[in-house]
Each structure stands twice: as C-alpha cells, then as structure tokens.
Amino acid sequence: MNDHDYIFGTSRGLDETKEVKVRLPVSHLIKLHGLKLVKGKNISDTVAEALTIYFAEMGHPPVSENA
Secondary structure: OOOOOOOOOOOOOOOOOOOOOOOOOHHHHHHHHHHHHHHOOOHHHHHHHHHHHHHHHHOOOOOOOOO
8 A cells, every 4th residue: 555545545444434514605505405305315425426426537646756
C-alpha cells in the first residue's frame, strides 16, 4: 500500500460508512427533494449513488511521486 491508497479509496477496510455535512446551493437541495418524492429514495442514498458514479467516471487523477 502506498501513501495515496486512502486518498483514492483503494486501501482495504474502506467499506465503513461515515456521515458528512455539506453545503449545497438551494437549487441542488430542491432537486434532491424532488428526486426523493419521485423516486422514493432518500437523499443520502441518492447522493451516495451520484458520488459512486462520479468517481467511477473520473478515475484516478495522476499523482506526482513528490506529492
């Protein structure tokens, strides 16, 4: 394991769930509430799914060995 494993989520034992507080524009919050009503899925699950898709599409950014 190298120094960047935790940054990119590639180390073992990262299946644990943690809670975070974020600041969002009101327009995003309204859209999330709309999705909750239409899809019947809670906001936490919707955001977690969106982040999973985002990180899968983004891939791992290159990291300098000196970073």
